Amino acid sequence: MSFPWAQQYKPTTEFGQWMDDRLPVGRLIYNSLGAGYPTPRNLNYMWNFGSLAGLFLVIQIVTGIILAMHYAANANIAFDSVEHIMRDVNSGWMIRYAHANGASFFFIAIYLHIGRGLYYGSYKAPREMIWLLGVVIYLLAMATAFMGYVLPWGQMSFWGAKVITGLFEAIPLVGKPIQELLLGGFAPDNAALNRFFSLHYLLPFVIAGVIIMHIWALHIPGSNNPTGVSVKGKQDTVPFHPFYTAKDGWFVGLALIFFTAMLFFMPNALGHADNYIPANPLSTPAHIVPEWYFWPWYAILRAFTFDFFFVPAKLLGVLAMFSAILVWFFLPWLDRSPVRSGDYRPRFKKFFWFGLVPCIVILGICGGAPAEEPYVMLSQLASAYYFAHFLIVLPLLSRIEKPAPLPNSITEAVIGKPLQQAS
Amino acid sequence: MVRFFGILIGLFFAGMMVYSFGRGAVEYVSNPPVKAVEYQFHEKPKEVSFASDGPFGKFDNQQLQRGFQVYKEVCAACHGLRLVAFRNLSDLGYSEDEVKAIAANWPIETPDIDPNTGEASTRPSIPADKFPKPFANNVAAAAANNNAIPPDLSLITKARGGGAPYIYSLLTGYAEVPAKLPEANRPGSGLHYNPYFANLNIAMAPPITADGQVTYSDETEATLSQMAEDVSAFLIWTAEPSLIKQKQTGWAVLAFLLIATILAFLSYKSIWADVKSEKKKKDA
Amino acid sequence: MASIDTAVESGDPAVSEPEIGGVRRRDFINIAAVSFAGVGVVATVFPLVNQMNPSADVLALSSIEVDISGIESGQAIKTSWRKQPIFIRNLTAPEIEAANKVDISGLRDPETLADRTQPGKENWLITLGVCTHLGCVPLGAAQGEVKGEYDGYFCPCHGSHYDTAGRTRKGPAPTNLEVPEYSFLSDTVVKIG
Numbered sequence: 078m079s080f081p082w083a084q085q086y087k088p089t090t091e092f093g094q095w096m097d098d099r100l101p102v103g104r105l106i107y108n109s110l111g112a113g114y115p116t117p118r119n120l121n122y123m124w125n126f127g128s129l130a131g132l133f134l135v136i137q138i139v140t141g142i143i144l145a146m147h148y149a150a151n152a153n154i155a156f157d158s159v160e161h162i163m164r165d166v167n168s169g170w171m172i173r174y175a176h177a178n179g180a181s182f183f184f185i186a187i188y189l190h191i192g193r194g195l196y197y198g199s200y201k202a203p204r205e206m207i208w209l210l211g212v213v214i215y216l217l218a219m220a221t222a223f224m225g226y227v228l229p230w231g232q233m234s235f236w237g238a239k240v241i242t243g244l245f246e247a248i249p250l251v252g253k254p255i256q257e258l259l260l261g262g263f264a265p266d267n268a269a270l271n272r273f274f275s276l277h278y279l280l281p282f283v284i285a286g287v288i289i290m291h292i293w294a295l296h297i298p299g300s301n302n303p304t305g306v307s308v309k310g311k312q313d314t315v316p317f318h319p320f321y322t323a324k325d326g327w328f329v330g331l332a333l334i335f336f337t338a339m340l341f342f343m344p345n346a347l348g349h350a351d352n353y354i355p356a357n358p359l360s361t362p363a364h365i366v367p368e369w370y371f372w373p374w375y376a377i378l379r380a381f382t383f384d385f386f387f388v389p390a391k392l393l394g395v396l397a398m399f400s401a402i403l404v405w406f407f408l409p410w411l412d413r414s415p416v417r418s419g420d421y422r423p424r425f426k427k428f429f430w431f432g433l434v435p436c437i438v439i440l441g442i443c444g445g446a447p448a449e450e451p452y453v454m455l456s457q458l459a460s461a462y463y464f465a466h467f468l469i470v471l472p473l474l475s476r477i478e479k480p481a482p483l484p485n486s487i488t489e490a491v492i493g494k495p496l497q498q499a500s
Numbered sequence: 501m502v503r504f505f506g507i508l509i510g511l512f513f514a515g516m517m518v519y520s521f522g523r524g525a526v527e528y529v530s531n532p533p534v535k536a537v538e539y540q541f542h543e544k545p546k547e548v549s550f551a552s553d554g555p556f557g558k559f560d561n562q563q564l565q566r567g568f569q570v571y572k573e574v575c576a577a578c579h580g581l582r583l584v585a586f587r588n589l590s591d592l593g594y595s596e597d598e599v600k601a602i603a604a605n606w607p608i609e610t611p612d613i614d615p616n617t618g619e620a621s622t623r624p625s626i627p628a629d630k631f632p633k634p635f636a637n638n639v640a641a642a643a644a645n646n647n648a649i650p651p652d653l654s655l656i657t658k659a660r661g662g663g664a665p666y667i668y669s670l671l672t673g674y675a676e677v678p679a680k681l682p683e684a685n686r687p688g689s690g691l692h693y694n695p696y697f698a699n700l701n702i703a704m705a706p707p708i709t710a711d712g713q714v715t716y717s718d719e720t721e722a723t724l725s726q727m728a729e730d731v732s733a734f735l736i737w738t739a740e741p742s743l744i745k746q747k748q749t750g751w752a753v754l755a756f757l758l759i760a761t762i763l764a765f766l767s768y769k770s771i772w773a774d775v776k777s778e779k780k781k782k783d784a
Numbered sequence: 785m786a787s788i789d790t791a792v793e794s795g796d797p798a799v800s801e802p803e804i805g806g807v808r809r810r811d812f813i814n815i816a817a818v819s820f821a822g823v824g825v826v827a828t829v830f831p832l833v834n835q836m837n838p839s840a841d842v843l844a845l846s847s848i849e850v851d852i853s854g855i856e857s858g859q860a861i862k863t864s865w866r867k868q869p870i871f872i873r874n875l876t877a878p879e880i881e882a883a884n885k886v887d888i889s890g891l892r893d894p895e896t897l898a899d900r901t902q903p904g905k906e907n908w909l910i911t912l913g914v915c916t917h918l919g920c921v922p923l924g925a926a927q928g929e930v931k932g933e934y935d936g937y938f939c940p941c942h943g944s945h946y947d948t949a950g951r952t953r954k955g956p957a958p959t960n961l962e963v964p965e966y967s968f969l970s971d972t973v974v975k976i977g
Contacts, residue, residue: 161839165841320775756827
């Protein structure tokens with residue numbers, strides 16, 4: 078253990094002792110989520126979204142396995158099998174709406190979780206691996222969500238699949254063959270639907286596996302905290318259980334209130350009306366947009382309207398879209414400021430709140446809007462800032478910024494008084 | 501090294517974006533985009549409320565039955581309801597025998613196979629059957645309807661952005677062609693002007709044309725807007741038969757979660773009380 | 785430093801809370817919160833399991849109406865009910881007689897033909913076409929099929945013989961062919977289920 082003061086697991090029963098000598102599951106839980114895991118005492122509510130995302134992943138897996146009991150991955154009957162779930166299966170509507178809205182809530186949690194990492198510098202040493210694994214989880218989640226959206230085989234499913242796989246077509250020379258390989262045909266059809274179903278079922282378990290590594294990596298240095306100052310001793314931490322289990326617990330209740338309000342009273346608010354029309358390869362909906370959690374990336378994709386010498390705009394858009402996410406993989410090495418928390422970085426804070434956040438919001442709005450002015454121009458400006466923020470502002474900022482004085486320790490920040498220099 | 505290349509890539513992408521923005525902006529100013537004609541004449545769905553609206557809404561079964569009657573007498577000849585089964589009609593308050601009679605007497609029979617010859621044939625429907633489709637397939641539907649396929653109505657209120665108010669508006673929205681409408685946007689042969697329809701010209705002829713077109717059995721006056729409202733309400737039900745159950749379940753779940761969350765919050769407060777009180781003590 | 789140490793130590797309930805005796809308020813709240821969470825989980829599990837029960841469209845077909853006007857005396861038809869075969873047999877007078885002659889005290893599953901048919905309709909033998917041994921479909925309903933030693937049904941899987949009342953007479957079948965719940969809606973229409 079990296080914390081010498083962590084409480085030690087002591088089996089309380091004879092059976093517990095017996096198990097501990099053979100398969101120490103109890104010890105594992107105790108040391109990772111229980112009293113044996115010292116956690117900074119000053120975490121704010123932004124630290125709640127990791128466990129929340131985990132909860133929604135569980136909800137997705139449970140409801141998804143159930144839906145798969147009734148869903149039929151065949152282009153002829155997929156749409157009707159979903160309606161069968163909605164109309165005839167006992168509580169089927171509840172399970173399907175939980176799954177549909179659960180995806181959105183998973184992404185809400187994940188975005189706030191990522192945003193917290195960006196602001197508080199949770200990607201910096203010694204937590205680079207946690208961050209990298211997190212980006213992998215996010216990429217897998219996007220792939221899973223995209224393929225899941227294809228399964229109902231409505232108009233948006235079909236045209237979403239067509240447009241997204243069409244992105245691969247932009248790759249020079251091998252684009253077309255890759256697209257055909259992905260689809261198992263020339264346009265989305267039964268082959269594509271079946272493989273998307275298979276992978277949609279598989280990937281969440283891969284995500285769960287990467288999450289285990291993500292948490293494993295987290296337990297080496299322990300959690301970051303709002304000051305960004307490393308834990309110095311026992312006085313800086315509290316045991317994860319009961320302190321953070323209680324905090325996570327009530328926050329989960331709060332999140333579930335929002336989730337169920339959505340599920341039971343406005344279940345289709347985040348969906349598209351067109352997806353209640355069965356897929357029709359001969360007629361495109363007037364306005365194709367992905368689900369809201371893809372909007373910022375979709376806006377970047379569409380922002381490229383001009384060729385760059387011999388590079389066509391379409392390829393540029395695809396490159397930019399992928400780069401926009403891939404840049405996160407380099408973030409720990411782009412931002413070299415030794416100070417983690419944005420609270421103590423006066424300039425970074427301004428760029429974050431007045432640059433990056435509004436830029437992502439604008440990209441989101443533009444991505445969901447039709448491809449017309451002024452949205453295209455706005456998304457071009459926002460995309461420019463997006464790339465500038467990660468690739469130009471952050472690397473240069475760490476050189477010129479003068480950080481605010483850091484507290485000597487977490488405890489000092491909490492108590493609000495400088496500590497007497499200890500004996 | 502990472503930062504060096506990062507800055508180069510960043511400059512490239514940001515530069516491309518600013519360049520694109522510049523060219524787009526010049527284009528926008530010098531050659532401002534013209535709103536399509538559809539936008540000038542298109543109208544938003546009318547404000548109309550239904551008994552099932554809102555978190556406490558309930559279906560008005562009388563209205564749903566009237567709406568079903570309108571569907572049966574006006575819409576059913578062209579528009580299917582393929583995801584709804586006759587047995588579902590018992591939700592509207594019909595008895596088992598009434599449902600059986602409705603199914604058996606439905607003007608379109610359910611396709612089947614002749615048990616003796618194996619040829620395709622039809623038979624009267626039973627409650628377990630879905631509403632039979634008015635056309636065997638899309639080709640037949642298009643051929644019979646001037647190349648426009650009448651959409652299935654099972655999910656129509658969920659499959660159109662405007663929902664039930666859109667259906668209501670469409671049914672009551674047929675109008676004279678405005679004099680200012682450009683020639684290119686005027687309805688061609690077999691089309692009808694309707695400002696609520698996306699491209700203004702809809703293939704469906706006005707289905708409800710006169711008051712009293714349907715004779716209601718419950719004394720409600722069958723005005724044009726009443727019929728349109730009733731059938732729209734009916735189509736809310738066909739699209740989401742469990743709508744009311746969803747809301748009722750929702751309230752129970754929310755009430756439970758609220759209490760559970762308050763308890764969990766108090767529990768959290770009590771567990772943290774000592775850590776927090778230490779902070780206060782220090783502050784004092 | 786020492787003061788901080790005690791501060792945090794007292795944050796640990798195990799160490800800090802003096803045992804005053806009796807149920808303390810905060811314990812009660814913790815128990816109530818955890819109990820509520822438990823109830824919530826159980827309540828959530830119910831629909832998650834209940835979804836596996838037969839869905840509404842399956843239940844809608846749990847009762848069917850069969851037109852029996854075309855079945856001549858001595859003939860039988862095989863129809864499907866709840867995805868299982870149903871035998872509807874119009875018994876001839878000799879078959880009825882043969883069934884009634886049997887001394888039921890010697891049968892493995894003693895039932896008279898009257899027990900297995902409806903009063904006034906003794907010629908209509910309606911049974912599940914599912915062998916009570918291991919669920920195969922017995923032969924004998926269609927014309928030309930083997931009817932077994934007792935002229936009723938014969939199950940080829942393990943050699944069970946049924947008589948003209950569908951009763952098990954020979955072979956491993958432990959009980960008679962099951963008679964489903966049914967009623968005559970009219971002389972020619974029977975409702976099964």
